[in-house]
Amino acid sequence: MVLRSCWKSRHKSSSGPVHCWLRPGVVALLWLCVTQFVCGSVALGETKNVIQKDAEFDVTYNDRVTSENQTIYAFNHTVSRNKTEGVRVTVDVLSQSLESPILFVVRQKQAVLSFQVPLILRGLYQRKYPYKHVGRTLCQPPTRAASETQYFFVDVSTLSSQGTNYNLRVSRVESFTLQTDKKFSFIASPSQPQYFKYVFPDGVDTVIVKVSSDMTFPCSVMSIQDIQCPVYDLDNNVAFIGMYQTMTKKGAITVQRKDFPSNSFYVVVVVKTEDEACGGPLRFYPLRPDELIDAGNRSKTVDVVVTPAINSDVYVMGMLFCLGIFLSFYLLTLLVAFVESRRIKRRDVYHNPADMSPAETASLLGKNGDGKTPASPYEYGSFADNCSTLSSEAITDSATSTDNNYGYMERPLDSVGRSRQESLSSVEEDDYDTLDDINSDKNIVRTKKFLCVSDLARKDKRVLSKKYQIYFWNIATIGVFYALPVIQLVITYQTVVNVTGNQDICYYNFMCAHPLGALSAFNNILSNLGYVMLGLLFLLIVLKRDIVHNRALVRNDLNALECGIPKHFGLFYAMGTALMMEGLLSACYHVCPNYTNFQFDTSFMYMIAGLCMLKLYQKRHPDINASAYTAYACLAGVIFFSVLGVVFGRGNTVFWIVFSVIHILATLLLSTQLYYMGRWRFDSGVLRRVVYIIYTDSIRQCSGPLYIDRMVLLVMGNIVNWSLAAYGLIERPNDFASYLLAIAICNLLLYFAFYIIMKLRSGERIKCLALVCILFTAVVWGFALYFFFQGLSTWQKTPAESREHNRDCILLSFFDDHDIWHFLSSIAMFGSFLVLLTMDDDLDTVQRDKIFVF
Template sequence: MAAFSSRCVIVAFFLVHCYTDGHQSGNFSQVMQFVLNSSNNTRIHFHPGYVKNVYKINAWSTDATSKEPVYVVVEQDTNILSWTVPLTLANSFNNTDNVYDNTSRIFCDNGWGRHFTVTLSTDSPTNVTLYLLVKKEYNFNTGDKYSVSVSPSQPDYFFYRFSSNQTLTTVIRVNSSSDLCLFASIQNHQCPVFNLEVSRSVHQTILHKGAMRIRRYEYGEGFSLVLVARMDDSDCIQKYNPLDKSVLRENSRTSHVTVSIREINGNRTVAIFCMLGIIVVTCLVAVLVVCVFHMCGKAAGGTRYDESEPLLPRTVPEEQQDDGNERRERTLPDKLMVSHLAQNLQNNSDKSFGYMWSLLHVGIFYGLPVTQLVWTYQKIANKYGDEDMCYYNYLCANPLWIFGDFNHIYSNVGYILMGALFLCMVAHWKSKYQGLSTGVPRHYGVFNAMGLALIGEGVLSACYHVCPSQFSFQFDVTFMYLMAVLCMVQLYENRHSDVSLSTSHAFMILGAFIFIATVGLLTNEVALVAILIILEIPLCIFLSLKAYFFGPVWYNLGNLISQLQNSEDSTLHILKPQRKARFICVVTPIAINIVLSTVGCYLFVNGVVDFGTLILIQLMGNAFLHTLIYFFFKIRIYREGVSVENVFYLFLSIILWGIGGHAYFQTRTQWTESPAISRQRNEECVLFDFYDVHDLWHFWSAGALYSTFMFLLTLDDNVAYKNRNEMAVF
């Protein structure tokens, strides 16, 4: 194609300078008809005056052929523009050439008062009729809507001059009535104008809806918008999304487009600090709520203990080796109490704080490369102007500094502040309840890890929103995985201090899930879902058996098999669970995990959720399930009751999760689709002309997570001074 264009230009120059027969003056905004052949060519002079203007030159013919086309050459000093009528463009999708009889180009006059010349020539020995229309392109006005038609051979051009010195950002909306793939580019108001697809300007692909946000300081007095239809739709469907194999096709490659422009003069500082003020006030209210509950609560005394000494003789199951290297298991009573599994409190406390330090290390070594990567993404996107790299809501993507979507980055400050507030609350609870020999053993290290994970979610979610895409989505959900796992660990450790999962094992299991999620996000293969289920169900069964036996699974299963082989009792009698309530507790999660896996697989295969979200659903579902089981046994089975403060946080978290979920499912982007299709979800800002519904999801979910963590922190406050040998294990 490039070689063909070069030959066209060479032939055109030869014809212009050697075989030009006719000279005449041209008229703007008037259709002119010319009859051309190989011995009768025409040169038309246009006199634009001393004002810098941009002209659209339309040329069309019904009897010119691609073998013997009409050459159109536009000259003004050293500025030269040339093309052929009909215009032949290569279709890379099906490896064919498309021929267009109607053509147009944008020509920029330098404004020096010199005329420009349009030369028409052809090699055809027979007469060819060509029509020419040269008209000045008019400037855009704020708030007006302009309707145009564009095709691969007929781009269109708009110039916009900023109307106010107070303008910070200009929003361009492009709407199309067809399914054709369009290419929109923003250029500085200078000559020459790049008519077709160029990578040196800010540009994006568009299907039905497109939007671009322009910062005034980058374009001086104004900017130019160029629209052109693509030869095929593959870039609008597959660009940066190799998972989608479908391609839209239309026989007609002419798209009817409506363009509108709106200026934003509001002060972004007000929007930024107003939201920060709202979050800070919310934190102060949260502190006030705690103070009110503690002032209204009844003080009670408790006995302090020495963490280095056990309260009762050691009775938990453990693997020990005697002189004969034989395993043995110490027996447990049929009715387990918290005191039976809270014998080594100092070691359990150290293990609990191991979660905090491990998470801190993971956050540092995971977060630094992520920050470096997304910073590089943003610099590349800014340098090359490719707005298909990042999945923004361009109708509410407020640029600031080097960031193209600052509001979605900044709105994560709620996670950070709420995480810091929760750490303060944990410190307060520790000072109030630490050292009691009553109530459930409190593992403040896990609670601290939950607060750090909430802060980490804010940082990593901000990194994801620097340049959202399928390659960075994992950054947004990793710490959500961590928080879900920590919630389950905390619930289990409440009444199983001596037999809880070690830090290293917990992070190894979590690392395996994150590895599978990474591979799944990159490949999106259904086979990985099968692998996930194959790994998850046995793991769930193993952990459930470990929870039931309170110790080594294989050792206890070996004893059970030995009893089946040697005992004279019936098989049903031996297999009958001794702790029926506990058996229900461990069987229920297995059954529900099978259901979750089945439903998740169905949703993934049908394209409802992506692989990362599938794993998040599994982990969040398990966290909710364990919370529900714990709460049910505490309230209904053992009738321990809960405090008013705990009920308050329960209902608050439900309300905030409901409001946040409503905002979350109003998606404004979707990286599982192509950028052009994703933009059809873009919508305007809803708060301060700065934040959209996804920003509100950040705010609501930060409050919801804080309320959920406070619910877990206060869950056993009402039994803080109850003897442990009177509290059941469940």
């Protein structure tokens, strides 16, 4: 227009000068027009030769492409609403040169798919793997019409001036839709991923997609994606949407209809370029950053089966079954309590008639339950003589004449009542020594050849009860502060799994993981209900015994005051609370089990083992048992080492050396504490005293140990612990938490066996109820350990390797082997607690100065 106006003004004033007044902006516009005209002319001269061909399915096109030509293949096919067919594009590049790849662009109605050949896939540390053979499946956009003809085009172009030969083939995938309960096999590779469609049938809301292969490697990825375009089916983008998990030989994902609005989904299988994600070997690092690595043959044959999952009726049946098992223990406990109360009433009527005087009743207590005095050197009478007789060099007579001495039944009954009133008086919690001479004679008492419970039950009962009640209140406080952040953390874990779809985060048994709401494996959580219910039942049993004992103390019952093992229930309450907390934290762990939160499942197992050992020791040593603060501080140290072992213990030689040294030193210190019953000091002179004792007792006199029974236990304990320390140092197991728990359980079993042996050796007996509990618990523990060692998953390996151990449900189509372990172990722990509660019931009518300490 500017040129035209200038031309007109020149013709109008041909006699005068040309008046074409141009502003600077107009000059710039004129220059732009000229430039575009010249550049356009050049561009038109370099336009590619575009060739469009009408192509057909199942025909191989062998063509050549250069930078001067571009080929477009036009396809059309009929899409039916009631029938889904897949379309697959397969490309082979025949040239050996990799410098100028060929670009293939597939244009569809609702999607565009582009890829280059050779296809460059990257692995760990950005290593590059070229693939000249590429096969991709086109996504199928849904159609509302009953039948519709759809068109798509395949554009082929390159920038290589020399040209490259290629083969192109587009074919139909007849078996594109997976059928329920029918196995479908196919082959996949990194450059030829595969995916197929599944449509939920009527009446099925949840299915399990199971993928299996006979080949461990190459590593692959299984993904569940919604019906949409594009489909992410390459190693570098398969994790973008949907749910996915790595796999070697086995994989399974539970899919719910509510998560897919279209009532259908894609099952995508992608073979990874490297095997490190599945625990395979690490390939060599390339010498140059741009070096291409030959990937070799990484094809994998895969089988897919889609099976319906359980329905709501199975969920209800599983929950009722779980509740029924543990409620039956409540009913059984009520039945046993009823029978026991009837038996006690009949015994009281027979042995204690109404006209018998208190003095006559007291005289009966000096004998066994059958009214006879035992004559065996290991029965109560012999030990009573040894326990009641002290030489003049050992202890003064004041200890046997004071009113507060609980070792003899020959005192007047009014003194017993007076002692009871004094014990109920207000005392300070730190005023444990209630005898005036306790500080002067306690060391002498503890060195007696035959020590009896009366010698170590000299402190005020009420003060000791307060001392042991601290165990319960402390563990309740610990449980609250421990459980709240744990619950918050596992909720975060579950949220991350649900949002990201990364099912490698949690180590489930995917073959038997039944979701409910936001929980991925509800059955593994439900099976922990037994710990909570049986822990509560044990607390109720202990509470009943506590109430009965307190009522007996109020009415000055001589059996409660002067006979049997001193009744302190604080540790029992702590054990029941620990069992309930174990169930809660085990359920939290199974929300998303992995190696970072395994200590949630084991922390209260350590506490249960420690509390059981403390209870065993407290039975015969009520005055010198550890305080709650010391005990929980030691257990906190154990949990601290458990966390360190999980984080730093894998193959770390320094950590294992340090832990083994600490383990051995702790064993020696505890052995010394138990052997001398607290009568030793750990200070700067301990080594000098040890050398002196070895010199005087072993070298000069060659005398044997003073306490043979305790020495036998401690020697066996040291052998076991030193062997475990050597095993850990040599083998360095990956599961440090389980190794630490094995140490605690071995020591508990060793101490329990010693207690039973010494009890029988001392002439004591085990009553019928305790014997039944022991036998029942041993059998249940055996079956429980069998199911525990089935190993359905393991976080010591990669998620893909862990899934190789996954198995189907074996109970009610709802519970797996590990759920049965939860059932049986909770019952076995409950039985173990009952054993500790009832194993000394035979001593309830035996004077404490006739009960041997070991």
